[in-house]
Amino acid sequence: MNAETKLSGPEILDYFKDVVEDAYVTFNFAKQWKEEYKMKLLGYYPVYFPEEIAYAMGVLPIKLFGGVGRIEPSEATSRFQSFTCSIPKTILQLVMSGSLDSFDALAFTNICDVARNLAFVIHRNYGNKFRVIYLHYPINNVLPSASKYMKEEYERLINELSQITGNKYDPEVLRKYIILGNRKRQILRELLEIKVNKPWNMPFDELFTVFLASMVMPVDKFVELGSKYLEYVKGRPEEKPVERIRTVILGDFCEQPPLQLFKIIEMSGAYILISDYIKNAIWIGDIDANEKDPIDAMVKAYVNNPTPLTTRYHPAINKHEFIKKYVKDMNANAVIFLTPKFCEPSLYDHMIYRLALDSIKMPYVRIDYEEGMTSFEQPRTMAETFFESLLFEL
């Protein structure tokens, strides 16, 4: 059925690039897959959404990227004030301009107050067009009641989705997709390892592109192409390392930084090892496919996840201990906080992590960005100064 199976490594990357570019405004691939797979389309707002449940209910989940410089939210600004970040405006603009008309449902979770309010603004204005689903993830995750509650929330989700597709829930189908999802995350983790171990062998924007593709493609298709691409990357001749600073990026957990920004940071003297945006794609980790009730497995994977998430409070997690270990494991020499303009959660994480970074003398700098930024001279100057101060000896 698909011509993609015969693609070579570089061709797969080009295909991923096309898929990603299409997932901002045009969504032609999504429409095509909607036909091909006979599935309904669901767009979900960052950060985490239980894709496996959507698939199990016959719904193809697509992560919404926002506009990222490709659309001007001129109408959406009538709903959201100037002091809100970009992604809710550009996503609302996509809704208003009809770009998302092929979608059947839009899902939101309790990541921040703006996203929360956006969900219900869309419901009030376009409730007849889309089913708006709002999930509240628990934060009291040391109590048994939290897991009980979250299971009810997932069952509510299943119920909502079955009303869209008419499909009945079958735990074995969910189990199948949990296995596929684990495979997808496995591929992504291996790619990430290559980048972390020998960063000169892969520019960060290449890694980022593959991760983005994994968020907006049918999981089986990605697993097929992704594993081939992984083999290709493993077989690629080695590049020569140059003197650059191994850098971890924090803060870009929801609003997507323009690719150009990553390029500029690497050009300024960095090897970017990881950023929150891609970290979150594999955050949920391996979900136990052998659990008796696969929904319990989904719940456990979220509730017991020991890795902090900017938007999730967890009573048992110590963020200071985490960040120290994180940069150590990455063997990083610098941290850049990439914070979206007007994004509060990102700024709060920065406030907490910088204390820990100070304690281990890890150099860091905070750089603001916006989806729609058209020039990068100020971030460039900041990044260059930062790396000049680490590289130059005078």
Add this chain to the structure above:
Amino acid sequence: MGMDYVMGVDAGSTYTKGVLMNEDREIVALDVTLTGANINNAAETIRRKLLEKSGIKETDVKLVVGTGYGRYIIRFGNIQVTEISCHARGAHYLFPNTRTVLDIGGQDMKVIKVNERGDVVDFVMNDKCAAGTGRFVETIIKSFGLNFKDANDLALKSRRGIALSSTCTVFAQTEAMEHLAIGDAIEDIMYGVFKSVITRAVGLITRVGLTPELTFTGGLSLNPIAVKILETMLKTKVNHSDMTMFAGAIGAALYGVEKLETEKYIG
């Protein structure tokens, strides 16, 4: 008995505009001056100029109506009305079929929905973070060592406009300079400057809803490129003339005439 006159003074942040109107709602004189550091002096100058131009006796001017940011300062002013109400009236006077008014001033940008009598039905103004539009265009043109005419000529030559922040004028200005630094053409940057302003305006217009005819008032309406971009973006004809920058002052004068009439009617 002789003709009664009213004066409308629009003390804006950049320019002070004045109109002298007779009781039959005919404009007998109008003039404009830089507001500068002392609004009162500017208003005073305008008043003198209008009287000289028209040769009308001060005593025949029965009422002075102030509008604009400086409206409460004009010492010789009798009543004050906000520029929103005045621009509505003024635009309606200049183009009677006006139902939507776009005013881009130095500080604020407004879109006003008016009824067949020129009353304000609804209005929206720029977000707090999108203030200073008119000034932004002026300062950026100056900082490049150009004037409005050059800017228009350059922008009209542009093939591909450059996208600039359409909210914060300070960001937009920095971006414009940065585009210069990375070697973009000045034509395209100037186009981008006007484009970002008009994009902001179109956003506001969609909030009120565009009921034709649309009349474009305020200093920026004198820029052909601004009008051109506005018309292409809205796909509709836009009313504008060399009089539209006086809309606020004309509206103020009209309020004065109404006041006179009601007083006459009562007394």
Add this chain to the structure above:
Amino acid sequence: MITAGIDLGWKHTRVVLLEDGNKILVKKYIPTTFKLEEDAERLYNDALNDVGIKATDVDYIVATGAGRYRLKFRNANVTELTAGALGAKFLFPNTRTVIDIGTTQTRVMKIDDKGKVIKFMTNDRCAAGAGAFLERVALYTQVNLPDLGNIALQSKSPVTISTVCSVLAETEIINLLTLNTPLEDILMGAVNSIVGRVMPLIRVVGIQPEITLIGGTVLNPALIKSLSNNLKASINATMDTFYAGAIGAALLGYKRLMKVKGG
């Protein structure tokens, strides 16, 4: 050995020729127009003529400032922060804190005894355009920018302008004008508001003497006074620190040469 530092800033283009990394042969500036490269090239040639040096005698050219990438004949480029820090250190060897209030961006740098930037802060985007703000204030109040500082110094009771946004600060100033507030009080208020926006940045990097002010605002006595009042410390600011960026760039060029020469 002669090295050149060329600072292509928004407001000013500056050139410095340095001999053996210790002697300033010439320093010049012109206001920048939208023709960044031409401005820089012309100024550079004028500087060469002034001291009768041939372009071929210059061993290394380092560009800095926002337009650094536009200078085709550069050997290297460096950011205005790194260069400014080096320049400040060159002029005032005990400098530990460097303040640069630029047209679009304000920077505060903490430096070590070698002039290397250890920590730096730039203004939040919402507080951008401090330098440009002062220019526009001069514009409405119809005073020449160079005089602004001296007029402001005459103020007895400066107004308070609290807003961080330079656009809204303008609105406030326009209103003060409409209320016929004394000019000097408005101007001093405007200067204080800029200093107020710099103070948090300075606190974050940590105040450490000596403090050196570089860039365009060294020409503004009111700003220097307000700054030293707020910091309760004296500020190094001379006509030379106006050139700190270009000096630092030239100095960096010299150091680079010495390194390759294994000196």
Add this chain to the structure above:
Amino acid sequence: MLPDFPKELDKGKAIQAQYIRRHFSEELQKAPELKAKGYKYAYLFVMGNPIELLRPFDVFIGVYPEITSLNISYKGEAIPVLDAAEGLVGFPTDVCGYVKMGVASTYMANKIKVTVPVIGHMPEPDLMVLHYTGCQVYIHWWELYQYMFNTPVLVYDIPHLRHLEDTAKPHKEDIEYVAEQLKDSVPFLEKISGVPFDESKFKETVKITAETWDYWRQTIEMEKLVPAPYDAYFEAIYYMSMITIYRGTKDALDYYKYLLDELKARYKFINEHPEYAERFRLIFEGVPPYHNYKSFWNLFKRWGARMVYATYPKVPGMELFRFDPSRPWESEAEYMILPYCNINYKDRAEILAKYVDEYKADGVVVHSIKSCKSFSSNHGDFKEYLSKELDVPVLLIESDHVDPRYYSEAQIKNRIDAYFEALSLRAKR
């Protein structure tokens, strides 16, 4: 300009002011002595806190950084505290002003011991009660204290009122979930306080709150009267402080008993003195600019406008809610789910539209603030909904609640005047 009421009809504000003073100077400033006596300072949020569950232990003193922040700002002392927050603590500017000032106050008072305004004197926390109600920033805010002061955190996860099939009705599962957490938290509270829990005391407290609530509700609904006896925004904000700080005490109960009588007397008075009656009846949505509170209020007074309903005083809890002492745990849970900002926006819009009729309002004023996305981020849609779909005149203005640096009086005055000019024309038609 609406005239001020005679003193004897305006005691309500003065009385609550005394209680506020008591809170700051007796309860917070005397922290060292009180801590020595075994008292524990529990940091709480205004919105939907379970104070009824803490009172029975007799050792917890509630600390409300939100109230500290707004009072600092109200008294004109915001700038130095904000400077400290951004300079000494290192907050970026885009962080909520409440968080900045709250954290900076505690930090200054306990870590670097610099002089702070009287009201800024925040005791070091013994317990952070993280009741995650209607504001995502809450979790980040308390987390900062957790890492800056190593304070134990007691978490209550409160689901957003997200069900779209019915308006502002908490679902059974959510109520059970929260009630269960309340019960689960008792051992922890016993450990921190060293006092055994007495359920009968808890029931008693809920009973007092229930009564208090009933009086508070009656004062709110009084505003349906024409002319309106008080300003349901600018005055109610003073009145509400008792429900926020002293809820569950006899003092609060007596206060609202008194207040109701005062306002009844006012109503009688206005009917005899028509010059006190409002010219415009408005509904206010949003948080006030505390730094310019009175001058901002005057911008409305001078047009003879009085607010007859406002959403902000409903942040501690909606009047549509009733405490039920017979089922204290569930009732407390329901209360924690139902504050205004925890109700989904679609329901908020419907509620507001309903009140425009019930309170015979001429229009709606929306004050959108940079700091509070929970309250403000959807305000544009409020305007769209009310003015386009329901033809209600809406004024939308922006600034910040505690940060005067985001307030531009000239800009706001201009908009307000234009709004009333249009309202006057509308009235003529």
